[in-house]
Amino acid sequence: MASSLSPPEKASYHHRHSKRYSSSSTNGNVESSVSDFVKRPKISPQNYISCSEIESEFSHHDPDFARINNGSFGCCPSSILALQRDWQLRFLRQPDRFYFDELKPKISDSRSVIKRLINAEHDDEVSIVDNATTAAAIVLQQTAWAFREGRFDKGDAVVMLHYAYGSVKKSVEAYVTRSGGHVIEVQLPFPVNSADEIIDRFRIGLESGKANGRRVRLALIDHVTSMPSVVIPIKELVKICRREGVDQVFVDAAHGIGCVDVDMKEIGADFYTSNLHKWFFAPPSVAFLYCRKSSNGGGGVADLHHPVVSNEYGNGLAVESSWVGTRDYSAQLVVPSILEFVNRFEGGIDGIKKRNHESVVEMGHMLVKSWGTQLGCPPEMCASMIMVGLPVCLGVSSDSDVLKLRTFLREKFRIEIPIYFRPPGDGEIDPITGYVRISFQVYNKPEDYHRLRDAINELVRDGFRCASLSG
Amino acid sequence: MASSLSPPEEASYHHRHTKRYNTSSSSTTNGIVESSVSDFVKRPKISHPNYISSSEIESEFSHHDPDFARINNGSFGCCPSSILALQRDWQLRFLRQPDRFYFDELKPKISDSRSVIKRLINAEHDDEVSIVDNATTAAAIVLQQTAWAFREGRFDKGDAVVMLHYAYGSVKKSVEAYVTRSGGHVIEVQLPFPVISADEIIDRFRIGLESGKANGRRVRLALIDHVTSMPSVVIPIKELVKICRREGVDQVFVDAAHGIGCVDVDMKEIGADFYTSNLHKWFFAPPSVAFLYCRKSSNGGVADLHHPVVSNEYGNGLAVESSWVGTRDYSAQLVVPSILEFVNRFEGGIDGIKKRNHVSVVEMGQMLVKSWGTQLGCPPEMCASMIMVGLPVCLGVSSESDVLKLRTFLREKFRIEIPIYFRPPGDGEIDPITGYVRISFQVYNKPEDYHRLRDAINGLVRDGFKCTSLSC
Numbered sequence: 001m002a003s004s005l006s007p008p009e010k011a012s013y014h015h016r017h018s019k020r021y022s023s024s025s026t027n028g029n030v031e032s033s034v035s036d037f038v039k040r041p042k043i044s045p046q047n048y049i050s051c052s053e054i055e056s057e058f059s060h061h062d063p064d065f066a067r068i069n070n071g072s073f074g075c076c077p078s079s080i081l082a083l084q085r086d087w088q089l090r091f092l093r094q095p096d097r098f099y100f101d102e103l104k105p106k107i108s109d110s111r112s113v114i115k116r117l118i119n120a121e122h123d124d125e126v127s128i129v130d131n132a133t134t135a136a137a138i139v140l141q142q143t144a145w146a147f148r149e150g151r152f153d154k155g156d157a158v159v160m161l162h163y164a165y166g167s168v169k170k171s172v173e174a175y176v177t178r179s180g181g182h183v184i185e186v187q188l189p190f191p192v193n194s195a196d197e198i199i200d201r202f203r204i205g206l207e208s209g210k211a212n213g214r215r216v217r218l219a220l221i222d223h224v225t226s227m228p229s230v231v232i233p234i235k236e237l238v239k240i241c242r243r244e245g246v247d248q249v250f251v252d253a254a255h256g257i258g259c260v261d262v263d264m265k266e267i268g269a270d271f272y273t274s275n276l277h278k279w280f281f282a283p284p285s286v287a288f289l290y291c292r293k294s295s296n297g298g299g300g301v302a303d304l305h306h307p308v309v310s311n312e313y314g315n316g317l318a319v320e321s322s323w324v325g326t327r328d329y330s331a332q333l334v335v336p337s338i339l340e341f342v343n344r345f346e347g348g349i350d351g352i353k354k355r356n357h358e359s360v361v362e363m364g365h366m367l368v369k370s371w372g373t374q375l376g377c378p379p380e381m382c383a384s385m386i387m388v389g390l391p392v393c394l395g396v397s398s399d400s401d402v403l404k405l406r407t408f409l410r411e412k413f414r415i416e417i418p419i420y421f422r423p424p425g426d427g428e429i430d431p432i433t434g435y436v437r438i439s440f441q442v443y444n445k446p447e448d449y450h451r452l453r454d455a456i457n458e459l460v461r462d463g464f465r466c467a468s469l470s471g
Numbered sequence: 472m473a474s475s476l477s478p479p480e481e482a483s484y485h486h487r488h489t490k491r492y493n494t495s496s497s498s499t500t501n502g503i504v505e506s507s508v509s510d511f512v513k514r515p516k517i518s519h520p521n522y523i524s525s526s527e528i529e530s531e532f533s534h535h536d537p538d539f540a541r542i543n544n545g546s547f548g549c550c551p552s553s554i555l556a557l558q559r560d561w562q563l564r565f566l567r568q569p570d571r572f573y574f575d576e577l578k579p580k581i582s583d584s585r586s587v588i589k590r591l592i593n594a595e596h597d598d599e600v601s602i603v604d605n606a607t608t609a610a611a612i613v614l615q616q617t618a619w620a621f622r623e624g625r626f627d628k629g630d631a632v633v634m635l636h637y638a639y640g641s642v643k644k645s646v647e648a649y650v651t652r653s654g655g656h657v658i659e660v661q662l663p664f665p666v667i668s669a670d671e672i673i674d675r676f677r678i679g680l681e682s683g684k685a686n687g688r689r690v691r692l693a694l695i696d697h698v699t700s701m702p703s704v705v706i707p708i709k710e711l712v713k714i715c716r717r718e719g720v721d722q723v724f725v726d727a728a729h730g731i732g733c734v735d736v737d738m739k740e741i742g743a744d745f746y747t748s749n750l751h752k753w754f755f756a757p758p759s760v761a762f763l764y765c766r767k768s769s770n771g772g773v774a775d776l777h778h779p780v781v782s783n784e785y786g787n788g789l790a791v792e793s794s795w796v797g798t799r800d801y802s803a804q805l806v807v808p809s810i811l812e813f814v815n816r817f818e819g820g821i822d823g824i825k826k827r828n829h830v831s832v833v834e835m836g837q838m839l840v841k842s843w844g845t846q847l848g849c850p851p852e853m854c855a856s857m858i859m860v861g862l863p864v865c866l867g868v869s870s871e872s873d874v875l876k877l878r879t880f881l882r883e884k885f886r887i888e889i890p891i892y893f894r895p896p897g898d899g900e901i902d903p904i905t906g907y908v909r910i911s912f913q914v915y916n917k918p919e920d921y922h923r924l925r926d927a928i929n930g931l932v933r934d935g936f937k938c939t940s941l942s943c
Binding site: 173 | 536539541543546549565566648779780785796797803888
């Protein structure tokens, strides 16, 4: 089923990684020292995936492109795509039998794998949905019903980050604002210098949520913001929420599994969603929504429902989500196979995370040095994506500029990179107003980032200005 | 991209169809008069070189399990391998460079699919056509709007929603989840089965509507199936829509899960406010894709419908909202124009397929009735490409559990896939037929599929089989 692979290449993969190990720590874990690493034999263990196998797995990517935006749409190796097709054909071959005999047990298998990966307590706590956007709709619809049915008072608050994802903001408008909730957006600084800045601003935001005797019914917090991208200290924020009596905490970790540490017991949120197709190599698309079983005697879960109601309505969100009418469920069915795939890498998904982090920081530093700019956050506040300032002379001055510049980089340089417009603050002199968000995933190579470095440097040399791009 | 196909076979396909036209030269389908046999015979017997051949059809469905008599197209539909191949192409296009695909291709291509559907269903504007995953999703969209209206006080608590008792299970749950929960009063119209004529349905519906309006209530929504699922009958929806208009029902929503490719789907003719149909059941789409039609009112407005999965497109109209519900595999939606090309390889296109499927399923139904000594569940003109056929009474079907077990038994022992309906005995009935199979006919079916069913059931009858003998 998998594409044919070339024999493992010995030194190349490990050699590149030994260079990466010599830099900073990730998420508080102390890196093996270089000397420790050097003592290990340089021949890669026969079991680990090789460089050429990795290339083969992603050979369906457009080879012309420097694809440095894994964060937006993720990636899926061809061996997983092949397995996905197998599942599709299994259904098409005899759909009734598949529906009656295989679908539910196989989705349960996928849920079990996810439950173990995220350290949830019960399989019941894990529902599989299409994407984080769907998960947000599920949680927020519950909030809307609570307002409409009088369990929440009109004007009770929902607190979210100003940098929340656009679709999630719209979902809050569609469900919370519409049903009478008061929405508070917590402004966060960017660039950000420390986790404390975020924690302080969040605390202030919560307090204003509680002003005038209001209850804060829901705190909606990103684990990793999208644009600009920063890792949010959610463990601390969840603790603050508990102290301040917030009813429910919902962590939106669209960039979650495979990007940051995703441990439900550690994090302690009521709801947590993460896509699997961004950083966990799933085909488009599949995500999980974790819903904590309450610790009170009832052992119940919040009354969440999938908005696409099927005959499974009332059997719990996980079961409701496992059947939302005739669909292609194949992306959900390959999840156990994906675990096998990531375990072909040294350290499994944790090893991949660690190496991606180190690489993206290394590449970020390389760009900053070449462009004379800065990172958008300290290295320890990023995971596998980092914001890198663009040279001021390019004249980025609006959201429209960054979109046009992005298109220009795509069309002229075959570089795929999202760009963030950071409005100048009061009193700032010549601030950096454009930041690229670079991602690093196992298929990326330093050349991808060299191309970006050189393209920007060329534009600077040519006196390029964003204003010159047609609308 | 398509799988390699063998050269057209001349006489076989047309010959089979000539036989079908012989048996049903007198019946009509949806009011259309069949060509007479003599008309047909005058046409040359050499198959038109452009039309798909029998062996090409077999090739297109060669991924189906060859052991099975697959007579249940109604549940999950089918998709030809050439369309599956095109779907994979779309999937790979996205995977190759997803950002570029998202920015440059996705929206225009979904618009193309919407345009094709709009023409197929005779809608007025592309805006009226939204593409969603399936009819179940479409139902949630319409009913969520109803729930907001109750919650926001535009509808009064206790205002009614009228639906058919035979509405699909998931739709009933959706009505409970959205309408009942938000204060609406739900009325289920009981319909007879077996059904003798469209008038029976029309009369019962009128009565149901009247009870909806009792006590000064308004009927805010009528939710009517175009073709019920179990038991399956074609509902005279044009008449029912007219009655709804006369009786001042606010909105009419037609659930045509079995719609396009099964019955005539003409939005202007039918006149409903909302109409949904799956494309993967009878229109050869991969799983899954459906459309939700929302009529623009004469002042150009549309009802305030939203996709429940809210994205950054919120507020740009349902069609645009539905075109982006987060990162997904949209490939099933993108192949729709290619499907139109596929069906046009058949004589008469989708209309020809519909007509021949109807003629064939009636022929097969009558064959089974004759062999088993039972009856059809409705007159032939009240079915489309599915029909209910009574099972011999001696099999002892006496519960929902029996039909599920019998279905499993037929699947596992005989490799026959067929859904079975339990029809509870009515008061005073002597030895009524309590089990009906729902047979479907689609282009890949052959008479042998139905002969196998006929013979399997006859075998069970001869063996003195009783449903009670089946273990759980």
